[in-house]
Amino acid sequence: xxxxxxxxxxxxxxxxxxxxxxxxxxxxxxxxxxxxxxxxxxxxxxxxxxxxxxxxxxxxxxxxxxxxxxxxxxxxxxxxxxxxxxxxxxxxxxxxxxxxxxxxxxxxxxxxxxxxxxxxxxxxxxxxxxxxxxxxxxxxxxxxxxxxxxxxxxxxxxxxxxxxxxxxxxxxxxxxxxxxxxxxxxxxxxxxxxxxxxxxxxxxxxxxxxxxxxxxxxxxxxxxxxxxxxxxxxxxxxxxxxxxxxxxxxxxxxxxxxxxxxxxxxxxxxxxxxxxxxxxxxxxxxxxxxxxxxxxxxxxxxxxxxxxxxxxxxxxxxxxxxxxxxxxxxxxxxxxxxxxxxxxxxxxxxxxxxxxxxxxxxxxxxxxxxxxxxxxxxxxxxxxxxxxxxxxxxxxxxxxxxxxxxxxxxxxxxxxxxxxxxxxxxxxxxxxxxxxxxxxxxxxxxxxx
Numbered sequence: 001x002x003x004x005x006x007x008x009x010x011x012x013x014x015x016x017x018x019x020x021x022x023x024x025x026x027x028x029x030x031x032x033x034x035x036x037x038x039x040x041x042x043x044x045x046x047x048x049x050x051x052x053x054x055x056x057x058x059x060x061x062x063x064x065x066x067x068x069x070x071x072x073x074x075x076x077x078x079x080x081x082x083x084x085x086x087x088x089x090x091x092x093x094x095x096x097x098x099x100x101x102x103x104x105x106x107x108x109x110x111x112x113x114x115x116x117x118x119x120x121x122x123x124x125x126x127x128x129x130x131x132x133x134x135x136x137x138x139x140x141x142x143x144x145x146x147x148x149x150x151x152x153x154x155x156x157x158x159x160x161x162x163x164x165x166x167x168x169x170x171x172x173x174x175x176x177x178x179x180x181x182x183x184x185x186x187x188x189x190x191x192x193x194x195x196x197x198x199x200x201x202x203x204x205x206x207x208x209x210x211x212x213x214x215x216x217x218x219x220x221x222x223x224x225x226x227x228x229x230x231x232x233x234x235x236x237x238x239x240x241x242x243x244x245x246x247x248x249x250x251x252x253x254x255x256x257x258x259x260x261x262x263x264x265x266x267x268x269x270x271x272x273x274x275x276x277x278x279x280x281x282x283x284x285x286x287x288x289x290x291x292x293x294x295x296x297x298x299x300x301x302x303x304x305x306x307x308x309x310x311x312x313x314x315x316x317x318x319x320x321x322x323x324x325x326x327x328x329x330x331x332x333x334x335x336x337x338x339x340x341x342x343x344x345x346x347x348x349x350x351x352x353x354x355x356x357x358x359x360x361x362x363x364x365x366x367x368x369x370x371x372x373x374x375x376x377x378x379x380x381x382x383x384x385x386x387x388x389x390x391x392x393x394x395x396x397x398x399x400x401x402x403x404x405x406x407x408x409x410x411x412x413x414x415x416x417x418x419x420x421x422x423x424x425x426x427x428x429x430x431x432x433x434x435x436x437x438x439x440x441x442x443x444x445x446x447x448x449x
């Protein structure tokens with residue numbers, strides 16, 4: 001049920017760990033796509049634009065939750081790699097206490113402020129009420145977001161990427177059923193799609209919890225180990241908060257870029273929404289590569305096997321480059337048909353703009369592959385602050401596009417916002433990786449001497 005990534009072929013290990021993660025991400029995007037398809041087909045273009053207009057603020061908040069949980073998993077992966085299971089359990093227990101506090105505070109703050117945020121983002125008047133109805137429910141579900149992401153992160157940190165996949169498949173099927181029930185049968189509108197997502201994720205989180213309690217002997221936490229410990233909490237926060245901020249800082253740029261798109265009107269919003277849904281599906285392999293490299297880096301640093309880090313980077317980068325070429329071929333051949341899942345064929349303007357946005361973004365997927373592979377490797381190695389700085393570069397690029405380029409050049413500039421952000425992040429991350437490796441080698445040399 002666990003996998004030691006400190007021994008054996010890096011390419012084989014990375015592929016074996018990455019494929020279940022990829023399938024899990026695909027299912028996660030699949031039930032997100034089902035939301036969008038049902039909303040677009042049954043509730044209309046305005047409802048589709050309303051859900052799409054919340055995408056960046058959704059990523060800003062939910063991305064922070066996911067980043068924090070990913071950061072909490074890094075010390076656990078390092079303890080697993082080192083064979084220190086008592087320390088592993090202490091980190092698990094303290095990550096649970098911290099997640100409860102984070103979830104309560106964030107739920108209260110975000111639900112109270114979400115309408116004001118939508119107003120600040122210049123959400124068009126004809127879609128703001130539906131946007132609020134959707135995002136309010138998503139924010140109410142923050143506790144289940146923490147539940148699933150924390151527990152699945154713990155499972156993955158011990159080398160098991162298959163079990164979360166199984167639970168995501170169950171959640172995807174449940175999400176489809178609930179979408180059909182809430183949106184079509186009960187007429188709950190966009191809030192029905194949001195409730196379907198929250199409930200489905202909650203079920204997958206509970207399944208992770210039940211599985212962990214029954215299957216992992218090394219996670220049988222004693223009463224003493226459940227006690228909150230300042231040292232463990234500080235270590236977890238030093239990993240989790242920067243990773244959460246990395247997502248949020250990146251999302252600030254996305255919020256600014258989304259605000260600029262919102263100012264172009266609901267047609268532009270609907271175009272970007274449809275294209276982004278297809279693009280998010282196509283980007284799932286990069287997310288899987290990132291999560292794989294975080295676990296790979298964490299376990300090998302914990303085991304002191306620094307020579308394996310470079311081999312892992314090279315293997316995963318090769319996979320990323322091959323997939324980038326394949327993705328471009330898929331979009332050029334079938335991009336329009338994929339967009340028709342979300343937009344009626346009669347909406348020719350929306351389809352044309354969405355296809356242009358999608359092709360331009362996919363052309364630069366090689367840059368995105370490097371962003372995810374290198375950034376998550378650095379995080380797994382124990383240097384999450386560098387990932388935050390990379391997020392600052394992304395934020396600056398998207399902010400420049402939103403504040404300067406979109407008002408002047410319109411929709412065309414919005415199409416290049418993401419590729420520009422990926423390029424700026426790579427310019428920072430690649431030198432940062434070599435700096436971190438050098439620093440780790442110095443730290444290990446001092447420990448040995």
